Amino acid sequence: MLESLLISLQLALVTTIILLCIALPLAYLLAFKSFAGRTALEVVVALPLVLPPTVLGYFVLVMMAPDSIIGGAWQSLFNRSLAFSFSGMVAASILYSLPFAVQPMQQALRSIPVSWLEMAQTQGLNMKQTLLQVMLPAAKGGVLVAAALSFAHTMGEFGVVLMVGGSIPGETKVASIALFDMVEMQQSDQAWILALILLAVSFVMLSLVYTINRRGLDVSAGR
Amino acid sequence: MNHMQLTTRIGTLDLQVDANFANSLIMISGDNGAGKTTLLRALAGLAQADGQLSVGGRIWLDSAAGFMLPPQQRRLGCVWADVALLPWLRVEENILLGTGSVDGKWLAELAELFEITPLMRRKPHMLSTGEAQRVSLTRAIYKRPTLLLLDEPFSAQAPAIRQRLRLCLQSLQTRLHIPVLMVSHDTDDTRALAHEHWHMREGKLLTALPRHSSPVGNPEQKVANHD
Numbered sequence: 001m002l003e004s005l006l007i008s009l010q011l012a013l014v015t016t017i018i019l020l021c022i023a024l025p026l027a028y029l030l031a032f033k034s035f036a037g038r039t040a041l042e043v044v045v046a047l048p049l050v051l052p053p054t055v056l057g058y059f060v061l062v063m064m065a066p067d068s069i070i071g072g073a074w075q076s077l078f079n080r081s082l083a084f085s086f087s088g089m090v091a092a093s094i095l096y097s098l099p100f101a102v103q104p105m106q107q108a109l110r111s112i113p114v115s116w117l118e119m120a121q122t123q124g125l126n127m128k129q130t131l132l133q134v135m136l137p138a139a140k141g142g143v144l145v146a147a148a149l150s151f152a153h154t155m156g157e158f159g160v161v162l163m164v165g166g167s168i169p170g171e172t173k174v175a176s177i178a179l180f181d182m183v184e185m186q187q188s189d190q191a192w193i194l195a196l197i198l199l200a201v202s203f204v205m206l207s208l209v210y211t212i213n214r215r216g217l218d219v220s221a222g223r
Numbered sequence: 224m225n226h227m228q229l230t231t232r233i234g235t236l237d238l239q240v241d242a243n244f245a246n247s248l249i250m251i252s253g254d255n256g257a258g259k260t261t262l263l264r265a266l267a268g269l270a271q272a273d274g275q276l277s278v279g280g281r282i283w284l285d286s287a288a289g290f291m292l293p294p295q296q297r298r299l300g301c302v303w304a305d306v307a308l309l310p311w312l313r314v315e316e317n318i319l320l321g322t323g324s325v326d327g328k329w330l331a332e333l334a335e336l337f338e339i340t341p342l343m344r345r346k347p348h349m350l351s352t353g354e355a356q357r358v359s360l361t362r363a364i365y366k367r368p369t370l371l372l373l374d375e376p377f378s379a380q381a382p383a384i385r386q387r388l389r390l391c392l393q394s395l396q397t398r399l400h401i402p403v404l405m406v407s408h409d410t411d412d413t414r415a416l417a418h419e420h421w422h423m424r425e426g427k428l429l430t431a432l433p434r435h436s437s438p439v440g441n442p443e444q445k446v447a448n449h450d
Contacts, residue, residue, distance in 0.1 A: 118269050119307035121294040123321035124366070133320065137311050 001194055003170055004178035011086070011161075011174060012154040015093040019101045019150050020143065022094065027105035027146075028135075045102050048095060057163025060092045064164070084166040089174075092164040093154045100149040108142020109135060141212045148212075152205035155198065225279065225370075225402055229265050231272035236261055238272070238426040248396045248403045250414060253423035259406040260304075262423065263372045266404065267301060268294035278402065279369040300368030302376045306359035308347040315343040318362040330365060336391045337361045338384065352379040357388070364395060371396075373405040385409075389416050 029035070030042055048056060064071040064083040074082040082088045112135060120130040136143065158176045165172030167181075175198055182191040228241045238258045253259050264270035268283070268291065276284035283292045308317045319325060334340045337357040347355060356379045363371060376392075377385050393416045396403045405417070414420055422430045 113305070113307070115303065115305040115307040116309065118294075118303075119301075120321070121269065122267055122297075122299045122301045123362070124295045124298065125321045126295060129321065134309065137309070 001175075001178060001182075001190055004173050004175045005194070005197065007086075007171070007173065008155055008175040011089055011093060012151045014090050015097060015154045016101075016147050016150045018090065019094050019097055020147060023098065023101035023105055023146060023150075024143075026098075027102050027109055030102065031106045031109035046099050048097070049099050053096065053157070053159025054163055056096060057092060057160040060088075060095065060160070060164050064088055064091075083164060084168060084172060086165075086171055089161050089165040089172055092160050093157060096157060096160045097150045097153045100153045101146040104142045104145040104149065105139060106142075108139035108145075112138045141215065144212050145209050148205045148208045152202050155201055155205075225277060227266065227274070227276045229262070229272045229274040229276060229284075231261065231265055231270060233261055233270060236426050238262060238265065240426075240428045242421070242428055244402055244404075244419070246400050246402050247418035248393060248416065249405065249419045249421060250417035251404060251406045251421045251423060252408065257423040258426040259423055260374055261426075263301075263374055263404060263406065266370065267299055267372055268292065268297060281369075298366065298369045300363030300366060300371040302356070302359045302363050302373045304374055304378070306355045308350075308355055308358060310347050312346075313343070314339065314345050314347070314350070314358050317347065317358060318365050320362070322366050326365075333361045333365055336395070337388070353381065353384070356380065360388075364399075367399060369401055371399075371401060371403040373403065375406055375408065377407070377409070392416075 026041075026045065030038070030045070061083055062068065064074070064081075066072055066075050066081060066083075071082050074080075074087075082091070116134055116138065117130070120134045125133060156176065157174070158180070161172065161174050162177055165174070165177075167173045167177050173181075175194060179191055179194045179198070182188075182194065224243050224245055226243050229238065230240075231238045236256065236258050238261050240262060251259050251262070261270055265272035266276065266278075272284065273286040274284065275286070276282070278297075281292075282290065283297055284290065308314075309320070312320065315330075318330065331340070334343060337360055339354060339357050339361060342350060342354055342358070347358075350358065356376065360373075360376055363373070373392075377388055380388060392403070392405075420430065421428055
C-alpha cells in the first residue's frame with residue numbers, strides 16, 4: 001500500500017512540475033495572443049475534461065508503441081519501452097491534467113488589469129521583466145491553483161494510468177489502482193485506509209484551491 | 224523642437240493633430256471625449272497611430288517608413304487616471320520598478336517634493352487616492368524621462384497641496400528641460416504656470432499658442448477668432 005502511495009505522490013509531483021512549465025506558455029498564448037488555430041488549441045487543451053480516460057489512454061498507448069515514432073525513438077534512446085513505464089505514465093498524466101493547469105493560469109493572466117501591463121511598458125520593462133515582475137506575481141494565485149489542481153487530479157487518475165502504466169507493482173501501480181485491487185481481493189481494512197488517505201489528499205488540495213481563490217479576489221480588487 | 228503629426232481613429236474619435244512643441248510645460252484642455260487622453264496614449268505609443276513623432280532629437284514614429292519605437296524604449300514618465308501601483312510592492316519599490324541602480328539622493332528629494340517621504344515603506348492599499356497619485360507622479364519623474372505625460376495628475380489632490388505640486392512640477396520641468404504635456408481641467412490655476420496652452424475639440428488641436436500671446440478668457444472664443 002505504502003509503495004503504491006509513494007508512486008502516486010511521485011507521479012503527481014513530477015507531473016505537476018513539468019506541467020506548470022508547459023502550461024504557462026500555453027496559458028500566456030491563450031490569454032493574450034490571437035492567432036490561427038487558437039480555438040483548435042483551446043479545444044485540444046480542454047479535451048481531457050470530457051474524453052473518457054480510457055480513450056485518452058488508448059491513444060497515448062498507441063503513440064508509445066515500439067513501432068510508432070515516439071515509442072520507437074524512446075526505445076532506441078533509452079533501450080526500454082515507454083509504454084508501461086513510470087515515464088510513460090508521466091507523459092500521459094501531463095496530457096490528462098493539462099486543462100487543470102492551463103485554465104486557471106489563463107484566467108489569472110487574463111484578469112491582470114490592462115493598466116498594469118501598460119504601466120510595465122511605459123516604465124520600460126522588457127518582456128522577461130514584465131513576466132517576472134508583473135504578470136507572475138499578479139497571477140500567483142492562478143499558478144498555485146493550477147499546481148494544486150494538477151497534483152490532485154493526477155493523484156486521482158485511474159483509467160489513463162491503468163491503460164498506459166499497466167499496473168506493474170513497484171513501478172506503475174498507483175494508489176487508485178491498488179485500491180481497486182484491494183477491493184477485488186476483499187482486503188477491506190487496507191482499502192478503507194487507502195481510500196481515506198486519498199480522500200484526505202484531495203480534501204486538502206481543494207481547500208487550498210478555495211482559500212487561494214478567495215484571497216485572489218481580494219488582490220484583484222486592488223487590496 | 225519636438226514634432227508630432229498623428230492621426231488615429233478610436234471608436235467615434237477621429238484624432239488629427241499636427242504641432243511642434245518645445246521642451247516646455249504644455250497644458251491641454253478640452254471637453255470629455257475631445258481626445259486628450261488618446262493624444263497622450265498615442266504619444267506614449269500605447270494607442271496605435273499613424274504619422275510622425277520625434278522627441279528629444281529622436282524619431283519615435285514614422286509610420287510611412289513602418290517605424291515605431293516601442294513604449295519601453297521611449298523613456299516615458301506617465302501618470303494616468305488609473306495610477307496602476309502594483310499592490311504587492313511597497314511605495315518605494317513601485318517607484319523604482321524598471322529602473323536600474325538606485326539614485327537615493329534624487330529619490331529622497333522627489334519624495335520630499337511630492338510629500339510622500341513617510342509613505343515609502345507602505346503598501347499601496349494603505350494609501351489614500353491622493354497619496355497614490357503623488358506616488359505615481361514620483362514614479363513618472365524619478366526615471367528622468369524624455370517626455371512627461373500627465374493625465375489630470377492633480378485630480379485627487381486637496382486644494383492646499385495642489386498649489387505646491389504645481390510649483391514643484393514647474394521647477395522640475397525647468398531642471399529636467401523636457402516637454403511636459405499635462406491634461407488638466409482646473410484651467411485658471413494651471414494656465415498660470417503652463418508655457419503653452421492647447422485646446423482640443425473632437426480630436427483636433429485648436430490652439431497652440433504661447434502663453435504670453437494668448438488673451439485671457441475662454442479658449443473656445445480664441446478658436447472662434449482664429450477661424
